[in-house]
Amino acid sequence: MLTSPNATSDVRYRCAERLRAATALLSPCRLCAHRCGVDRSRKPAGLCRASADAYLYAHSIDCGEEPSFAPSHLLYLSGCDLRCVFCIAEHASVDAHRGRPLTPELFRRLVEWGRARGARTLQWVGGDPTIHLPAILRVMAACDDLPPVVWKTAGHATVEALELLRGVVHAFVVDLKFGNAACARQLCGDANYVAVVRRNLTMLDDWGQTLVVRHLLMPGHLECCLVPTVAWLRENLPHVPFRLCTGYLPRWRARRDPQLGRLCRHDEIEQAVRIVRDSGLRPPEGLTFDGSRVA
Numbered sequence: 001m002l003t004s005p006n007a008t009s010d011v012r013y014r015c016a017e018r019l020r021a022a023t024a025l026l027s028p029c030r031l032c033a034h035r036c037g038v039d040r041s042r043k044p045a046g047l048c049r050a051s052a053d054a055y056l057y058a059h060s061i062d063c064g065e066e067p068s069f070a071p072s073h074l075l076y077l078s079g080c081d082l083r084c085v086f087c088i089a090e091h092a093s094v095d096a097h098r099g100r101p102l103t104p105e106l107f108r109r110l111v112e113w114g115r116a117r118g119a120r121t122l123q124w125v126g127g128d129p130t131i132h133l134p135a136i137l138r139v140m141a142a143c144d145d146l147p148p149v150v151w152k153t154a155g156h157a158t159v160e161a162l163e164l165l166r167g168v169v170h171a172f173v174v175d176l177k178f179g180n181a182a183c184a185r186q187l188c189g190d191a192n193y194v195a196v197v198r199r200n201l202t203m204l205d206d207w208g209q210t211l212v213v214r215h216l217l218m219p220g221h222l223e224c225c226l227v228p229t230v231a232w233l234r235e236n237l238p239h240v241p242f243r244l245c246t247g248y249l250p251r252w253r254a255r256r257d258p259q260l261g262r263l264c265r266h267d268e269i270e271q272a273v274r275i276v277r278d279s280g281l282r283p284p285e286g287l288t289f290d291g292s293r294v295a
């Protein structure tokens with residue numbers, strides 16, 4: 001069901017109402033769990049090197065990822081608070097000023113563009129959209145024709161930031177990337193990543209938020225990352241749809257990494273699908289565990 005909380009007037013009202021609180025999170029910055037404490041209101045700062053302005057580096061209609069939200073109009077904002085060595089956004093994730101400035105006028109035209117092409121939902125994607133929360137609320141508050149909004153994220157927000165999205169976002173798609181602190185530190189630069197995302201997922205579920213959790217299978221990280229991720233979900237969020245993503249590509253700095261510089265082997269993928277299937281977790285609506293669509 002793609003109805004509330006995206007009745008346009010309610011969402012617009014909440015965006016406008018929360019804009020001041022979101023802007024306050026820019027200075028000192030505590031939009032993500034790094035809590036850099038820098039002032040982003042005047043110039044780029046912090047680990048993400050983002051300013052107060054958001055930039056759109058691409059947009060497209062997607063029909064293939066999450067069937068329950070498709071067709072979805074994906075808006076890609078540059079900049080990210082994480083530094084995953086295998087990032088498919090590559091330069092756009094580290095250059096937070098790549099693309100066109102996100103303005104209310106640009107956003108209004110994008111919404112029209114997506115609607116004219118049959119998009120049912122609008123999806124904020126990065127990098128990670130959370131570091132741009134104030135800019136996003138600003139453009140949504142100015143739009144009188146909002147479709148249901150999906151927030152695709154690596155889940156590394158602070159509680160304060162996440163609370164500002166409650167009742168604004170129809171659904172969260174959260175990529176839980178790692179299964180332990182050592183892999184998180186080595187591959188994205190934050191040993192606390194797993195603990196932060198697990199806390200946030202629990203909170204979103206407590207709110208009754210529509211939620212999809214995903215995990216990208218990485219070569220050589222089945223036992224250390226997939227297995228603990230599945231075990232934690234089975235124990236804590238067994239009713240939340242889980243998607244195993246098997247399309248890993250050795251992009252960005254992974255090309256030089258001895259373990260990550262290759263595709264997943266067929267036998268690794270088969271084993272991963274078996275682990276997830278045996279776990280009792282359920283795939284998102286319209287998908288099977290190997291990622292293909294239900295006929």
Ligand code: SF4
Nearest residue numbers: 029032035036046048
């Ligand atoms: S969004 Fe995160 S990484 Fe960027 S400045 Fe704020 S706390 Fe630091």
